[in-house]
Structures are given as structure tokens and as C-alpha cells.
Amino acid sequence: MAAKKQTQESKKQEKSDPIPLDGFLKYANVFYLSIGMLAYDHKDSDKRRELLLHWMFIGQMVNLNAVLISELIYVFLAISKGSNFLEATMNLSFIGFVVVGDLKIWHIWHQRKRLTQVVNELENLHPERLDQQEPYNIEYHLNGYSRYSKFYFGMHLVLIWTYNLYWAVYYLVCDFWLGVRTFERMLPYYCWVPWDWSSGFSYYLMYISQNLAGQACLSGQLAADMLMCALVTLVVMHFIRLSGHIQGHVTGILSPQRDLEFIQAVVAYHQRLLHLCQDINEIFGVSLLCNFVSSSFIICFVGFQMTIGGKIDNLVMLVLFLFCAMVQVFMIATHAQRLIDASEQIGQAVYNHDWFYADLRYRKMLVLIVKRAQQPSRLKATIFLNVSLVTVSDLLQLSYKFFALLRTMYST
Numbered sequence: 001m002a003a004k005k006q007t008q009e010s011k012k013q014e015k016s017d018p019i020p021l022d023g024f025l026k027y028a029n030v031f032y033l034s035i036g037m038l039a040y041d042h043k044d045s046d047k048r049r050e051l052l053l054h055w056m057f058i059g060q061m062v063n064l065n066a067v068l069i070s071e072l073i074y075v076f077l078a079i080s081k082g083s084n085f086l087e088a089t090m091n092l093s094f095i096g097f098v099v100v101g102d103l104k105i106w107h108i109w110h111q112r113k114r115l116t117q118v119v120n121e122l123e124n125l126h127p128e129r130l131d132q133q134e135p136y137n138i139e140y141h142l143n144g145y146s147r148y149s150k151f152y153f154g155m156h157l158v159l160i161w162t163y164n165l166y167w168a169v170y171y172l173v174c175d176f177w178l179g180v181r182t183f184e185r186m187l188p189y190y191c192w193v194p195w196d197w198s199s200g201f202s203y204y205l206m207y208i209s210q211n212l213a214g215q216a217c218l219s220g221q222l223a224a225d226m227l228m229c230a231l232v233t234l235v236v237m238h239f240i241r242l243s244g245h246i247q248g249h250v251t252g253i254l255s256p257q258r259d260l261e262f263i264q265a266v267v268a269y270h271q272r273l274l275h276l277c278q279d280i281n282e283i284f285g286v287s288l289l290c291n292f293v294s295s296s297f298i299i300c301f302v303g304f305q306m307t308i309g310g311k312i313d314n315l316v317m318l319v320l321f322l323f324c325a326m327v328q329v330f331m332i333a334t335h336a337q338r339l340i341d342a343s344e345q346i347g348q349a350v351y352n353h354d355w356f357y358a359d360l361r362y363r364k365m366l367v368l369i370v371k372r373a374q375q376p377s378r379l380k381a382t383i384f385l386n387v388s389l390v391t392v393s394d395l396l397q398l399s400y401k402f403f404a405l406l407r408t409m410y411s412t
Contacts, residue, residue, distance in 0.1 A: 018130045019133060019138045034215070034216075037109065039112065041112070060216045063209055063212055063213050064098070071091055073192040102220070119231075122276070148334075149230075191210070228284045249354070250354040251358035267365060267369060270346065274377060277343070296398050299322060299399040299403075300403045301406070333388060
């Protein structure tokens with residue numbers, strides 16, 4: 001009984017502890033560290049650790065791009081010779097995934113200084129004490145983000161390791177255990193190298209190399225998406241808090257000067273949030289564009305593979321691949337829509353709060369806030385695309401057009 005009471009008290013104490021900003025960023029940081037990358041400057045960084053991570057990052061990127069080049073050569077040879085068309089189209093899905101992961105890793109690496117500034121700004125805005133955090137409802141926002149993130153990276157980890165370990169499990173179950181059929185050495189992804197990889201020790205090196213490359217690409221993709229969604233969640237949390245702060249204010253009770261000080265603080269707070277949204281777009285705009293373009297092609301090619309038939313094990317993996325691509329699109333679009341709704345809510349809060357007995361200067365400043373809120377903050381895939389839930393339907397329409405074109409080419 002005493003042990004149970006101690007565990008209950010410890011749980012209550014953990015719940016009563018304030019939630020740090022790193023609680024939102026921990027998932028992205030774990031995946032970035034797995035490839036030896038620091039997306040932004042950490043307070044507790046060590047030079048030796050950073051040097052070790054730097055060489056680990058270089059090794060991961062060299063291996064990833066070597067595997068990518070071998071896959072591209074395979075597709076080029078297959079299309080030029082007119083053979084292995086189905087394998088080539090399947091490889092195109094993997095290549096698109098790898099290219100996007102590669103671009104997202106390098107782009108975030110080059111945006112490290114700006115990303116550090118955004119994290120530091122959010123750190124300054126983040127309430128430290130528990131009594132300060134209660135109006136922000138931080139635990140609710142963190143739990144919602146954690147549920148999205150765990151489902152997102154859980155599905156993708158199942159996907160990548162289903163592909164990576166399929167032939168290893170095939171060998172252990174069918175040949176080593178059951179002895180049903182002779183094992184034909186295969187790699188997770190089709191590739192071309194200038195030697196016979198199917199014989200000798202090079203097969204195991206190629207297998208390990210492709211597994212590491214697949215995980216590195218996946219880690220770069222997951223980390224970028226979860227980091228962006230974490231930052232958007234934090235900004236949404238501040239928008240909601242600002243709306244409640246405005247709506248709960250009653251003018252005329254205090255002096256006009258105190259009301260003006262309140263509205264000036266609101267304008268400054270709102271301006272900082274708008275600048276944060278702009279910085280997030282400039283950091284992740286290329287990443288967002290890559291996400292939606294690649295998802296369109298992946299949905300197209302995977303759908304094509306599923307419609308022409310094939311082995312049941314390949315179809316299961318293709319369905320999983322298609323499902324993960326859709327999960328990625330919906331997760332990003334959901335966070336983008338939440339940002340739009342939360343930023344628009346500022347104007348509604350200004351209209352709803354008790355401003356009737358305010359000073360004329362106070363009411364003029366309200367007009368400026370409402371005018372800003374009429375153009376809601378959005379996630380933008382550079383200048384080409386504004387991301388929202390409507391974007392998902394546009395993406396599906398584009399994917400179907402590519403799918404119909406590919407089917408026509410295959411049938412003729």
C-alpha cells in the first residue's frame with residue numbers, strides 16, 4: 001500500500017511539474033539525432049558530441065545518396081531497354097520518397113540559424129511556471145500533438161521496416177525454418193551496381209546499406225514534418241491564448257491609460273506571432289512543396305501498381321505505403337487548418353469582447369487588429385500552394401490525373 005501511495009504521489013508530482021518547450025520538440029530531435037543532425041542550436045550542446053554527430057551525419061548522407069544513385073541507374077536502364085517496367089515504376093515511388101527526404105534534410109540543415117531564432121523566440125514566449133501555463137492549456141495541446149506524432153511515426157516505422165526486413169524474414173521462415181523453397185537473394189529495393197551483389201559477402205553489405213539508407217531518409221522526413229507541426233502547434237496555442245485574453249478583457253473598469261497599455265501589449269503579442277508564422281513558412285516552405293508533390297506521385301505510382309495486380313505480399317506493402325502517404329498529407333493539412341482557424345479567431349475575439357466603454361484611441365487600435373486577422377496566417381508551400389484541408393482534395397485530383405495517364409501508357 002505504501003508503495004502504491006508513493007507511485008500515485010510521484011505521478012501527481014509529475015503532472016504538477018511545468019511542461020518545458022522541449023516536450024513538444026523531443027520527437028523531432030530524436031529522429032534528427034539518429035542521423036547525426038542538430039536542426040537548431042541546443043543549450044546543452046557539447047563540441048565533442050557535435051563533432052561526432054557531424055561525421056555521423058556525413059556518413060549517413062553519403063550512404064543515402066549512393067543508394068539513391070544506384071536506384072536511379074536501375075530505372076534508367078530498365079526504361080531504356082524496355083524491360084522490368086513494373087519494377088521500374090515501383091522503384092520510382094521509392095526514389096520519390098528518397099529524393100524528398102534528401103531535399104528536406106539539406107534544406108533544414110541550411111536553415112539552422114533561422115530555426116534556432118524561431119525556437120529561441122518560442123522559448124521566450126513559453127510560460128515557465130505552472131500557474132502561468134494553466135491559461136495556455138499546454139497539457140491539452142501537448143497531448144494532441146503527441147497522439148498525432150506517435151501514430152504518424154509509428155505507421156512509417158512499420159512501413160520502412162516491413163520493406164527492409166521482408167527478405168530477411170522470408171529467408172528465416174520459408175527456407176531456414178520450413179525448408180519450403182530455395183532462397184533467392186533479393187534486396188529491399190531494386191538497384192544497379194557494377195558487380196554481382198547476389199553472391200559473396202557483398203550481399204550482406206548491400207542489404208545493411210539499403211536498410212541504413214531507408215531509415216536515414218525516413219528519419220529526415222519524419223523529423224522535418226514533426227518539427228514543423230510542433231512549431232505550428234505552439235503558435236496555435238499562443239493564438240488561442242491571445243483570443244481568450246482579449247475576450248476576457250472588460251474596458252472602462254480601469255483607467256483609459258491602463259486599457260491602452262493592455263491593447264498595446266496585445267498588438268505586440270499578435271505581431272510576434274505573425275512574424276513567427278512568416279519565419280515558419282520561409283523555413284519549411286520548400287519542405288511542404290516537396291511533401292505535396294511527392295505525395296501526388298507516390299499515390300499515383302502506388303495506385304498503378306495495385307491495379308495491375310501482383311503477389312499478395314507486394315500488394316500488402318503497397319497498401320501500407322499508400323496509407324502512410326495519405327497520413328502524411330492529412331496530418332500536415334490538419335495542422336495547417338488549425339493555424340488558419342486559430343488566427344482568424346483573433347478578429348472574432350476582438351469583436352466579442354467588451355469594448356463599448358473604451359477610449360477612442362483604444363477602439364481605433366481594435367480596427368487594426370481586426371484588419372490583420374482578416375488575412376489569417378497560413379502554411380505556404382513556397383509561393384505555389386496555400387496548405388489547408390482543401391489542399392487534400394486538390395492533391396487527390398492531381399494524383400488521379402497522373403494515374404490515368406500512366407494506365408493509358410501501360411495499356412498501349
